[in-house]
Amino acid sequence: MSKQTITVVQLYPKDMNIYGDYGNLLVLQRRLEWYGYEPNIIHYNVGDTFPNDVDIIVGGGGQDSGQEIIHADLIAMGPKLKTLAEAGVPMLMVCGLYQLFGNFFKTSQNKILTGIGILDVETYGTNERLIGNIVTNNADFGDIIGYENHSGQTYLGDNTEPFANVIKGAGNNSKDAHEGARYKNVIGTYLHGSILPKNPLIADFLIHTAVTKKYGEFSTDVVDDLLAGLARDTAGGRPR
Amino acid sequence: MPHPFVVIMGKAVRHAARLRGGGSALPGLFVEKISPDFIKQTLAQLPRGVVVISGTNGKTTTTKMVVSLLEAHGLKVFTNRTGSNFTRGVAAALLGDIDIKGKLDADIAVLELDEAHAVHFVKAIPPRYSLLLNVMRDQLDRFGEIDATAKMLEKIAQATTDTVVLNREDRRVLAIKDSLHDQNVELFGLSNNLLPDFPSDDELRGGIAKKTARPEASVILQKYKGNQATYHIAGQDLTTTLKLNGVYNVFNSAAAIALTRAILGNETQSDIVISTIATVTPAFGRGEELEVGGHPLELVLVKNPSGFRLGLKSFSPVGYATMIAINDNYADGRDMSWLWDVDFESLSELGVSEVSGIRAYDMALRLQYDEVAIGHIEPDLTFALRQFISTNNDMPKRIYCTYTAMLALRKELSKITKVEVVS
Numbered sequence: 230m231s232k233q234t235i236t237v238v239q240l241y242p243k244d245m246n247i248y249g250d251y252g253n254l255l256v257l258q259r260r261l262e263w264y265g266y267e268p269n270i271i272h273y274n275v276g277d278t279f280p281n282d283v284d285i286i287v288g289g290g291g292q293d294s295g296q297e298i299i300h301a302d303l304i305a306m307g308p309k310l311k312t313l314a315e316a317g318v319p320m321l322m323v324c325g326l327y328q329l330f331g332n333f334f335k336t337s338q339n340k341i342l343t344g345i346g347i348l349d350v351e352t353y354g355t356n357e358r359l360i361g362n363i364v365t366n367n368a369d370f371g372d373i374i375g376y377e378n379h380s381g382q383t384y385l386g387d388n389t390e391p392f393a394n395v396i397k398g399a400g401n402n403s404k405d406a407h408e409g410a411r412y413k414n415v416i417g418t419y420l421h422g423s424i425l426p427k428n429p430l431i432a433d434f435l436i437h438t439a440v441t442k443k444y445g446e447f448s449t450d451v452v453d454d455l456l457a458g459l460a461r462d463t464a465g466g467r468p469r
Numbered sequence: 470m471p472h473p474f475v476v477i478m479g480k481a482v483r484h485a486a487r488l489r490g491g492g493s494a495l496p497g498l499f500v501e502k503i504s505p506d507f508i509k510q511t512l513a514q515l516p517r518g519v520v521v522i523s524g525t526n527g528k529t530t531t532t533k534m535v536v537s538l539l540e541a542h543g544l545k546v547f548t549n550r551t552g553s554n555f556t557r558g559v560a561a562a563l564l565g566d567i568d569i570k571g572k573l574d575a576d577i578a579v580l581e582l583d584e585a586h587a588v589h590f591v592k593a594i595p596p597r598y599s600l601l602l603n604v605m606r607d608q609l610d611r612f613g614e615i616d617a618t619a620k621m622l623e624k625i626a627q628a629t630t631d632t633v634v635l636n637r638e639d640r641r642v643l644a645i646k647d648s649l650h651d652q653n654v655e656l657f658g659l660s661n662n663l664l665p666d667f668p669s670d671d672e673l674r675g676g677i678a679k680k681t682a683r684p685e686a687s688v689i690l691q692k693y694k695g696n697q698a699t700y701h702i703a704g705q706d707l708t709t710t711l712k713l714n715g716v717y718n719v720f721n722s723a724a725a726i727a728l729t730r731a732i733l734g735n736e737t738q739s740d741i742v743i744s745t746i747a748t749v750t751p752a753f754g755r756g757e758e759l760e761v762g763g764h765p766l767e768l769v770l771v772k773n774p775s776g777f778r779l780g781l782k783s784f785s786p787v788g789y790a791t792m793i794a795i796n797d798n799y800a801d802g803r804d805m806s807w808l809w810d811v812d813f814e815s816l817s818e819l820g821v822s823e824v825s826g827i828r829a830y831d832m833a834l835r836l837q838y839d840e841v842a843i844g845h846i847e848p849d850l851t852f853a854l855r856q857f858i859s860t861n862n863d864m865p866k867r868i869y870c871t872y873t874a875m876l877a878l879r880k881e882l883s884k885i886t887k888v889e890v891v892s
Contacts, residue, residue: 247606247615249774252809252838259838292614362803376804421806426834456837456846460830463848464805467797467827 250289252423290324307345327417349386361469363398375420524602790861825853
């Protein structure tokens with residue numbers, strides 16, 4: 230029997246790749262293989278044709294210049310991505326694309342970049358950089374360990390839940406004690422690190438959701454996460 | 470002239486710090502606090518002025534090469550040799566070299582400066598010449614973004630009074646040229662054949678590709694194979710055998726030659742340039758080769774994804790046992806994200822014998838996802854080094870290490886082999 234395929238789309242790897250967020254894609258690809266599925270990895274860049282059959286979508290952070298390059302294309306793609314989000318497709322958007330999955334990003338020069346509004350959040354550019362090791366907690370995923378580095382500060386509207394509570398670090402902004410946003414199976418977060426390698430429960434949430442949505446049941450194979458556990462132990466105790 | 474009291478006290482602190490075996494920046498910090506004009510007053514005496522070398526990768530080795538080239542032409546050169554490239558590192562180095570009256574016996578100062586510190590430094594002391602090497606992802610947790618780092622280099626260029634030397638192959642560095650009006654600009658570069666050996670951050674994941682049509686450069690690294698390099702200098706091809714290893718070190722030698730030519734002008738002698746470049750060795754920990762148990766042991770400093778990628782591309786793992794040591798102290802950068810932008814598949818065939826450092830498990834996790842086999846994981850550098858040497862006692866060894874891991878490993882290695890003392 231041929232292997233079951235799961236299609237993972239990475240949004241804008243050419244322009245939004247600055248921060249090691251490639252690790253998220255690699256983790257999804259390898260874990261899908263280790264669970265016995267056939268990962269079909271698609272790099273979607275500005276001007277490409279968006280695939281019809283999509284199971285997981287990931288996106289990363291970029292420089293301000295990168296956000297401007299992809300902006301028009303993302304806005305054009307907005308309705309399509311929104312339909313997929315409503316249908317329960319799992320997505321992980323980190324930093325820059327988290328911001329643009331919100332309602333808008335107002336830069337520190339008061340320029341407004343409209344978002345695609347999947348997450349009911351708004352972001353304001355500031356001169357304060359929230360930077361350093363961060364530990365958050367989510368009821369489903371336990372402690373989440375990563376590294377944040379952003380000067381945009383994000384505030385949540387009424388139609389979006391925070392993704393996690395901050396235990397150590399700053400999170401969405403310097404006032405509220407929460408981090409990221411969640412709508413259906415869409416996760417927005419500021420955590421780099423990359424986030425998925427040291428938080429395999431989140432990787433498996435994305436994979437499990439995609440596989441059961443498509444095939445009804447999930448593999449019984451187990452991945453060895455010993456090293457992830459040891460790396461978490463060290464990272465959680467490091468200075469900010 | 471600096472106040473004699475500052476000089477004497479500074480020298481005393483330097484002496485005391487050395488007795489403690491302490492860091493090179495402490496006495497500089499002392500002087501900086503009690504006499505902020507100390508560096509300015511001392512450097513203002515130099516007849517040929519001040520040269521600043523900055524950029525993300527290769528500052529230390531390039532500075533070492535420029536110093537050798539100028540000295541070979543008969544100049545007395547002051548430099549901050551320790552790679553302590555913050556302002557107080559410069560102050561500390563000055564304290565070691567000035568006489569008791571505060572006089573510096575040198576014709577010219579060649580200083581490597583960290584990008585952010587260089588911006589402050591050039592405001593107080595405009596350099597006569599500057600060399601800007603590259604802008605790559607490095608410790609973004611300090612500077613924020615690559616574009617912000619490029620702006621810092623632009624400020625250094627704009628503060629320069631005579632000639633700015635720029636890397637033609639780095640699009641952000643080359644763009645600085647357009648912001649300069651009062652300065653001479655010299656470029657160094659690579660032949661089209663060598664361009665693919667230098668993947669940039671922009672090309673990562675299929676981004677902007679390098680252009681093959683570029684402005685003229687005064688020094689070009691034409692060919693590089695084994696340890697034979699050919700430079701194209703002012704219309705002439707010159708070939709030599711190098712002691713440098715690692716393609717990025719060799720490219721930096723082209724930068725050093727371009728800067729030397731800018732400083733010396735008609736006094737430059739090509740035969741001296743070529744014979745000097747042939748004898749230069751890499752700066753400590755930058756492809757430095759030690760000997761342990763009758764076999765070579767190489768230390769390769771890695772501090773950002775482009776540097777790590779170039780290192781893995783430059784040194785074949787065949788015939789070598791490999792160790793990787795990753796720390797996350799302030800000087801290394803706290804963030805581990807960068808490891809995920811390095812591709813380790815070139816190590817998958819032979820595996821990695823030892824993984825160490827504070828973030829050993831982050832590194833091991835990274836290797837797990839590239840399906841690279843690991844011999845041992847031992848966060849303690851001393852134990853790991855011993856284990857690495859005893860497991861691989863019959864073969865050459867190579868250690869990729871971050872900055873503070875490199876310092877710790879050199880210290881440990883100095884107990885068992887000859888390690889050049891850098892002061």
